[in-house]
Amino acid sequence: MAKEKSKDTPQLRLKALAPEKKAQLLDPAEKEFASKGFIGASLNSILREAGMSKGQAYYYVENKADLYSAVCERAFHRLFKKIETSEFSPQTPEEFWRDIQNFCERLIVALNGDETLSALGRSVYDSKQAEEALSEPLSRLQIQFNQWVELGQLIGAIRKDIPSDLLQAILFGVFKEIDRWFATNLSKLENSEAMRLNALSLELLRSLAEPKQASN
Amino acid sequence: MAKEKSKDTPQLRLKALAPEKKAQLLDPAEKEFASKGFIGASLNSILREAGMSKGQAYYYVENKADLYSAVCERAFHRLFKKIETSEFSPQTPEEFWRDIQNFCERLIVALNGDETLSALGRSVYDSKQAEEALSEPLSRLQIQFNQWVELGQLIGAIRKDIPSDLLQAILFGVFKEIDRWFATNLSKLENSEAMRLNALSLELLRSLAEPKQASN
DNA sequence: GACAACTTAGACCATCGGTCTAATCTTATA
DNA sequence: TATAAGATTAGACCGATGGTCTAAGTTGTC
Numbered sequence: 183m184a185k186e187k188s189k190d191t192p193q194l195r196l197k198a199l200a201p202e203k204k205a206q207l208l209d210p211a212e213k214e215f216a217s218k219g220f221i222g223a224s225l226n227s228i229l230r231e232a233g234m235s236k237g238q239a240y241y242y243v244e245n246k247a248d249l250y251s252a253v254c255e256r257a258f259h260r261l262f263k264k265i266e267t268s269e270f271s272p273q274t275p276e277e278f279w280r281d282i283q284n285f286c287e288r289l290i291v292a293l294n295g296d297e298t299l300s301a302l303g304r305s306v307y308d309s310k311q312a313e314e315a316l317s318e319p320l321s322r323l324q325i326q327f328n329q330w331v332e333l334g335q336l337i338g339a340i341r342k343d344i345p346s347d348l349l350q351a352i353l354f355g356v357f358k359e360i361d362r363w364f365a366t367n368l369s370k371l372e373n374s375e376a377m378r379l380n381a382l383s384l385e386l387l388r389s390l391a392e393p394k395q396a397s398n
Numbered sequence: 399m400a401k402e403k404s405k406d407t408p409q410l411r412l413k414a415l416a417p418e419k420k421a422q423l424l425d426p427a428e429k430e431f432a433s434k435g436f437i438g439a440s441l442n443s444i445l446r447e448a449g450m451s452k453g454q455a456y457y458y459v460e461n462k463a464d465l466y467s468a469v470c471e472r473a474f475h476r477l478f479k480k481i482e483t484s485e486f487s488p489q490t491p492e493e494f495w496r497d498i499q500n501f502c503e504r505l506i507v508a509l510n511g512d513e514t515l516s517a518l519g520r521s522v523y524d525s526k527q528a529e530e531a532l533s534e535p536l537s538r539l540q541i542q543f544n545q546w547v548e549l550g551q552l553i554g555a556i557r558k559d560i561p562s563d564l565l566q567a568i569l570f571g572v573f574k575e576i577d578r579w580f581a582t583n584l585s586k587l588e589n590s591e592a593m594r595l596n597a598l599s600l601e602l603l604r605s606l607a608e609p610k611q612a613s614n
Numbered sequence: 615g616a617c618a619a620c621t622t623a624g625a626c627c628a629t630c631g632g633t634c635t636a637a638t639c640t641t642a643t644a
Numbered sequence: 645t646a647t648a649a650g651a652t653t654a655g656a657c658c659g660a661t662g663g664t665c666t667a668a669g670t671t672g673t674c
Contacts, residue, residue, distance in 0.1 A: 195651095221437060221525060225631060235654045236632085246631065309437060309525035344598065348583075351575040352602070359571035363564045382560065386568070386606065411621095441662060451623045452663085462662065 196242040196252060207232050207239060212253045216301040220250050220312035247315035254316055257302050264292040270330075275339035279388055282330075286384060304365060307358060324350065334391070341393045349391065356387060412458040412468060423448050423455060428469045432517040436466050436528035463531035470532055473518050480508040486546075491555035495604055498546075502600060520581060523574060540566065550607070557609045565607065572603060 189195045196204065210231035214223040225246050229239055243249045265288050272278040293300040306312050306320075313320070327350060334340035341349070360383045368376060405411045412420065426447035430439040441462050445455055459465045481504050488494040509516040522528050522536075529536070543566060550556030557565070576599045584592060 219526065221527070224629085226629075237634090237653050237655070240632075241652065307526075309527075310435065310523075311437070311525075344595070345583075348576070348579045348595070351579050352572055355571040355575035356568055359567040360564070363567050367561075367564075379560070379564070389605065390602065440660085442660080453622050453624070453665090456663075457621065 192240070192242050192244045192248065193252075199242060207234060207242065207249075208253050208256055211249055212257065212298060212302060215250055215253055215305055216298045219305045219308035220246075220315065221309050223250075225249070247311070250312065250315045251319070254302065254306075255319055257299050258319060260296075261292055261299060264295075265289060272333075272339070273337060275334075275337060275392075278334055278337060278339035282388075283384055290380070300365070304361070307362070338393065340391050343394070353387060353391060356390065360386075408456070408458050408460045408464065409468075415458060423450060423458065423465075424469050424472055427465055428473065428514060428518060431466055431469055431521055432514045435521045435524035436462075436531065437525050439466075441465070463527070466528065466531045467535070470518065470522075471535055473515055474535060476512075477508055477515060480511075481505060488549075488555070489553060491550075491553060491608075494550055494553060494555035498604075499600055506596075516581070520577070523578070554609065556607050559610070569603060569607060572606065576602075 189198055207228075211223075211228045214228045214231070218224070223246075225239075228249075229236060232239075239249075243252065265285075267285070270281055270285075272281050293303070306316060328346060331340055331346050331350065335342050344352075364376075364380075371379070405414055423444075427439075427444045430444045430447070434440070439462075441455075444465075445452060448455075455465075459468065481501075483501070486497055486501075488497050509519070522532060544562060547556055547562050547566065551558050560568075580592075580595075587595070
């Protein structure tokens with residue numbers, strides 16, 4: 183009983199690591215994952231870049247998926263610090279959608295200011311394996327999302343005739359495609375057109391989620 | 399100039415191959431791709447199953463992606479023979495959406511009758527690499543799709559305020575998520591509920607694509 | 615039968631993610 | 645301060661992957 187039982191899983195060891203050393207591994211990993219995707223990224227190449235031996239890396243990380251997860255988790259926190267989510271307790275559908283719009287706008291601003299972060303985010307679509315690697319943080323996101331949906335349903339802002347996981351999948355799907363499209367086409371767009379489409383996209387999501395007999 | 403200049407690319411050689419021999423390679427490949435996805439499928443394992451040497455396979459196929467593409471192409475033809483697309487020349491939005499619904503129904507029936515085919519279809523979502531491997535047939539599909547969209551726009555069945563590739567991405571995305579959801583949840587569903595959701599899904603797609611001031 | 619083209623087998627390659635062991639470095643206690 | 649115990653590190657090694665290459669076998673033609 184020397185210290186505190188000591189850390190005996192890679193994850194705990196990584197968490198207890200000095201920030202600079204953690205960065206020594208996670209920075210090159212983030213760059214590689216963001217640019218090559220989960221599957222395309224080479225572990226060996228990351229380690230070479232990090233100047234780190236395999237034994238060392240695998241002492242702090244269980245496998246490739248675990249490393250990816252650690253990288254995303256860190257990036258996720260970075261994003262959340264930028265967004266600083268404010269209170270969210272709408273009483274009417276109008277308020278609900280205003281708050282959602284507000285949130286989306288801040289999200290977009292935050293992502294636009296950090297290309298690596300948004301590329302990393304997009305890497306989740308890369309493959310099923312990437313999604314599985316993030317199943318834990320993603321399920322946390324999903325819980326959060328479901329709370330919003332339930333709240334929205336409570337105040338009549340969101341339809342109740344679709345199973346919420348199906349609705350969620352659809353909304354995420356649409357969001358994903360819009361994100362993808364903007365990522366590839368933004369540069370070719372006039373500013374005004376971009377803003378119009380942005381607003382339109384949100385309306386689209388709203389029209390999907392709202393009860394059928396729309397309130398406007 | 400012995401024969402006809404002979405086939406000097408793997409693709410042409412494969413196309414000229416006797417059907418049974420083609421099947422000897424493509425059948426095991428289809429099974430593997432459908433069950434393991436593009437990335438998860440093992441080429442070596444396919445060849446073992448097919449009783450075919452590497453040299454032989456690579457004589458008829460350029461690489462893994464090319465094999466996947468050949469498999470999908472063949473499956474695609476199989477699907478189309480089942481669907482037997484009828485004429486499609488609606489004059490009004492109502493007719494347009496009736497025809498679309500008709501098509502979707504036949505598509506669903508065809509897919510339900512061929513589990514391997516639908517699993518193979520779903521394998522496209524497996525990874526970006528899978529999608530890239532099918533870029534050629536997919537772009538043909540896209541052209542077809544765009545013709546429908548243009549026709550729909552002409553007769554006022556489809557909105558014109560969204561770039562058609564964005565609209566297409568969104569519709570595909572929604573379709574994909576619905577397909578996925580049904581693939582995992584169908585068994586748990588009551589028959590009547592399944593039918594209700596099915597109809598609702600189509601309505602959803604329609605509401606996304608229709609001009610904003612809906613006609614009904 | 616000879617020559618050329620087509621076809622096939624499978625050894626071989628670099629790279630992949632991952633494992634394992636032996637060495638080293640740290641720390642705590644006697 | 646010596647030593648034992650634990651934490652950490654290096655990197656050889658592993659099986660499997662997709663892909664290449666060459667030498668042999670097969671086929672068709674004159």
